[in-house]
Amino acid sequence: MLKKIRVWDFPTRVFHWALAICVTGLFATGLTGGNWIAWHERFGFVVLGLVIFRLIWGFAGSETSRFSNFVRSPRVIFHYLRTGESPTLGHNPLGALSVVALLLVLLLQALTGLVVDDDIANKGPLADKVPSAWVALATTVHRLNKWLLGALVITHLLAIAYYALVKKEQLIKPMISGERDVDSGHAAPQLKGNTSAWVLALTIAAAVYWLVNIFPK
Amino acid sequence: MQRFLITAALSAAILSPFASAQMKPEDAIKHRKAAFNVIAYNFGSIGAMVNNRKSYNKDEAIRNAATASAVTWQPYEFFIPGTDTGDTKAKSNIWTDAAKFKAGAEKMQSEMAKLASVARDGDANALKAQFGEVGKTCKGCHDDYRKE
Numbered sequence: 243m244l245k246k247i248r249v250w251d252f253p254t255r256v257f258h259w260a261l262a263i264c265v266t267g268l269f270a271t272g273l274t275g276g277n278w279i280a281w282h283e284r285f286g287f288v289v290l291g292l293v294i295f296r297l298i299w300g301f302a303g304s305e306t307s308r309f310s311n312f313v314r315s316p317r318v319i320f321h322y323l324r325t326g327e328s329p330t331l332g333h334n335p336l337g338a339l340s341v342v343a344l345l346l347v348l349l350l351q352a353l354t355g356l357v358v359d360d361d362i363a364n365k366g367p368l369a370d371k372v373p374s375a376w377v378a379l380a381t382t383v384h385r386l387n388k389w390l391l392g393a394l395v396i397t398h399l400l401a402i403a404y405y406a407l408v409k410k411e412q413l414i415k416p417m418i419s420g421e422r423d424v425d426s427g428h429a430a431p432q433l434k435g436n437t438s439a440w441v442l443a444l445t446i447a448a449a450v451y452w453l454v455n456i457f458p459k
Numbered sequence: 460m461q462r463f464l465i466t467a468a469l470s471a472a473i474l475s476p477f478a479s480a481q482m483k484p485e486d487a488i489k490h491r492k493a494a495f496n497v498i499a500y501n502f503g504s505i506g507a508m509v510n511n512r513k514s515y516n517k518d519e520a521i522r523n524a525a526t527a528s529a530v531t532w533q534p535y536e537f538f539i540p541g542t543d544t545g546d547t548k549a550k551s552n553i554w555t556d557a558a559k560f561k562a563g564a565e566k567m568q569s570e571m572a573k574l575a576s577v578a579r580d581g582d583a584n585a586l587k588a589q590f591g592e593v594g595k596t597c598k599g600c601h602d603d604y605r606k607e
């Protein structure tokens with residue numbers, strides 16, 4: 243017997259799709275250049291906020307959003323690879339690696355973006371606040387790290403396609419509706435209400451706004 | 460005689476576009492960076508204006524764009540052979556892919572000349588649009604011919 247249960251809370255889903263839109267926009271604007279850099283900056287600031295939100299939500303959020311719920315030992319990962327049995331209803335132990343890698347690579351990209359200088363006419367908002375050696379290093383890292391990010395995004399998309407086509411498991415729909423079909427024996431994970439997420443999100447948005455718009459002036 | 464000398468001097472100038480072929484490599488690198496920096500400073504000033512990081516000033520924009528445009532030919536004088544190593548981010552494909560590099564330079568020069576003309580019109584929106592076009596030409600060569 244299958245039943246529908248909610249595995250992804252609303253904040254995690256909003257986070258995911260906002261991030262997907264922003265990262266798409268970042269690649270498009272960053273690779274095009276010109277006046278699109280203004281939008282590259284805006285998307286980048288949003289991503290910084292989103293990643294900080296997700297990291298905090300990974301400790302304080304719903305059961306399936308917590309790192310302690312899905313980051314597992316190599317033994318559990320190999321067991322999943324052999325049997326396909328995941329101890330959790332949210333991220334499986336292998337996918338967890340992708341989550342952590344993406345968040346860290348995005349955080350690095352967003353932070354270096356704050357202090358880059360492309361030697362054309364575009365600078366991160368904090369580039370004038372840090373030593374030039376940091377700016378040069380951050381610029382190099384920002385330029386190279388984007389390919390790592392691109393590789394992780396492609397891996398992510400290929401994994402979704404593999405689950406859909408080979409394992410006959412839809413991952414996209416649950417990330418939209420939050421619900422997934424599971425055996426009726428499973429207990430529904432504990433999901434948090436939205437209020438705490440809104441408070442957290444608004445606080446982070448205000449902090450990022452201050453960091454990139456008010457502090458540099 | 461005087462006419463002959465002038466003609467000879469002009470011919471020499473035209474026939475040797477790299478007037479600095481005898482230059483020490485480190486000096487060539489220093490000079491081309493200096494020229495690029497003059498362009499970057501002036502272009503950056505316009506960037507700050509059109510992106511509201513400082514207030515738009517027509518006269519300053521005209522001066523910046525005219526100065527940048529006047530210097531765009533200069534860095535390319537100093538990409539002499541043997542200057543892909545040393546204190547430079549220049550990639551060696553500048554010399555192996557010379558025709559494309561030259562085309563990229565010319566594209567930048569013509570877009571920058573347009574920027575100088577747009578700046579004189581005093582239309583801040585048009586200036587911003589053309590600023591973006593120049594920026595793309597900078598990026599074009601930075602992406603292909605500059606070490607990360």
